[in-house]
Amino acid sequence: KSEEGISWHKGVCRFCGTGCGLQVGVRDGRIIATKGDPDAPVNRGLNCVKGYFNAKIMYGRDRLTQPLMRRTNGKFDKNGKFEPVSWDEAFDEMARQFKRVYAEKGPSGVALVGSGQYTIPEAYTATKLWKGGFRSNNIDPNARLCMASAVVGFYQTFGVDEPANNYSDIEFANTMILWGNNMAEAHPVLWSRVANRKLTDPNTKVINLTTYRNMSSDLADETIIFKPNGDLAIANYLIREIISRGAVDEDFVSKHTIFTAGVTDIGYGLRNTDKYAYPAERDILEKQKRIRLSPAEATAMGLKAGTEVEQKNSGGSAGAHWQIEFEEFRKAVEPYTLDFVAPLVKGDDDETLESFKARLVRLADLVCDRKRDLLSFWCMGFNQHQRGVWANELVYSIHLLMGKHAKPGNGAFSLTGQPSACGSAREVGTFCHRLPSDMLVANGEHRKKTESIWNLPAGTLNPKVGYSVMEIMRGLEDGSVNFMWTQVVNILQSTPNNTHWVRAARDPKNFVVVSDVYPTYSARAADLILPAAMHFEKWGLYGNAERRTQGWHQLVKAPGEAKTDIWMMMEFARRFTVDELYRAQPLKGVPGDALPDVREAAAAMGLKGDATLFDVLFAPSAARQAAWPDPLYKKELNATGEALGLPYFPEKALFGEYRQFTLGNGHDLADFDTYMREDVRGLLWPVVNGRETLYRFNVEYDPYAKPDNLFYGKLMKPVGKGTRHALTDKNAVAHPGTAKIFFRPYMDPVEMPDANYDLWLCTGRILEHWHTGSMTRRVPELDRAAPRAVLYMNPADAERRGIRRGDTATVTSRHGECKAVVETKVRNIMPRGMTWLAFFDDKVLCNSVVIDAMDPISLEPDFKKTAVKVVRD
């Protein structure tokens, strides 16, 4: 284990949801290198260009090492300059501001934006502090911007979240379809596995469905370029073909599925009322006010097809669904013929209609071939979509109709962007509507179970769904949220239409705290910056996109005064007493608030008024102390425990407590020590009797799947008739044990190019940089490789505007403008009418241009479809 004084330890890469294993080299208390872990099943020794630089991201010259607060003359001043302060000074001011807002607005006025880059114990601490301690459900992760549509798609289709399959399907599948997933740049190591499969098996076909030609096109057998939202129509065309060619697996469909349609979630989450609409957007709202019903929607409403109805924004509820018969479903997809779909969605004006039709037919030939395997991947192209939930549901419908799901080489696979979007954001329940392990804040039984595990008085948990990320941003602007803390996220750069939110952060009524490792764009707009430890400076676990939970040890110390996020949350919790939170504050806006009961219950439990939230939530319990001293714990390398001076191992204790939620309900995790073993490279949950589960919903692999109940439906507690367990427990009737095959129609995007804004703008990631670039831009090699975000344009579009490759141009939308250098030849080749920008570059700041329209069910914004104009500077 030693080579020139270097000790090597297992670790996990933090730069995408693939979850590659690392070997991390430590010498003299410093991480000096990382390399791909040859024993890791995900990557088998390989890393991508970002992964190899996990060491260098830790040592940028401007690493934050002490708290910084805006001050003048030694006092907090919103307009002051950042000055170094002690942790006590930082927390004192932060608590004062929090209490000011809490006294005025209660739990709805404060918000925490978390992250899919939280470790699992961090996410659990945040959830417990905000929901159990502050009684506020205004906590939401940046995963809302990333895969919230996938979450709702899972819930609505299967009744439970997260994928059935695993990455080894790549080695079994002979048909792979990418739906809006430039895997070559966004999941490079998985792409190398796809390339290996494709290049070693001549029968393997890879189809790239996309709105522009990208790096994944280089390997793909076919690149099908469609117009934005055209994926909805293509999926319906494939469904129609599956039925008309007799390719339905009737046995599977009749035993395990039901057909579903419904008028739901009309509207785009653009703004709930005129109050929120900016002048330019009112025009869009006006145009979108009425909608013509599709045949299936009309059937579900008992109206005639083509009837116009008033749009309503469902405000994040899942709406209602109706079970329909197969014949109704067949009729609903009947209009999606080749002749209807091809001209509607063909995305490249330089391709003939006949050629495009031939591509669609070849795609249908592959999909409908019952002898072939079928593996579908998608990522942000599908999830960051005004109809992202529908898109997810449609692909499941294809797989379910064919019975090609949850089997080796066959499945529909949503990839995540972040290293622990699954493990930390979804499974732990950092979303504003969720509790740990697929439970929901709106469900009384779920709250009761959570209060019991957290040992909180009955009625403590707030039943009202909190604000999602975009609602928090809008809340800062409209005054409904006045305190925001962000952790492990650069939210003011990564949210669409961000000019508004940056301005709101500087509003004198608002107090914004940013915990981070570098002075990010968000940090620079904050009032208080808290220096955080990075991933190998703390103990942690991530859960990747294939349900693999992986752990690592703390390997080095954080620099200066930087501290772990768990320590920050625990120390902050010491500043609040039970009296202040459980007794003094009503849950404003929560009908039938159970506060009096909470008071009584708290008294009955012996909770003293002057006990702090730390005492209630995190104090060393008898169970925690019984496990002390812990043989795994290393005093010199336990940033949280050491700083707290507690007689227990915080990360291990928190993980152990969280594990209680997972056992026996289909999410079972192994214990902390197992994940920390050097010879364990992660396990796919549910882990039952020490064995991981390769395929969920498959009786050969999954101990929870039963022949008459493949999809766990009976695990969910029925409420009234049927089982209700979608986004809130008031909506979306589910049928226990069956998956739902949805009819979802094609629908135009909320705004489309017109005479004034004549081009589409799509945004995304590139291979060399991680999200907002706050870490990878500190690595000189990566910064040199991609120093700036460029505007990809079609050469003819550029020429018509007098723009040459390398010129600077201004991109203007109804929402804002930015400037970028134009590229027409390499990497992304745009069809006419389409442009593309990456969001890593805070000098270009493409999100100042992007519309903040959301999927109305998942409340995930769409970063892919803004109407813009481009003018040469």
Ligand code: SF4
């Ligand atoms: Fe693997 Fe993703 Fe890290 Fe690249 S960025 S090494 S693909 S986890």
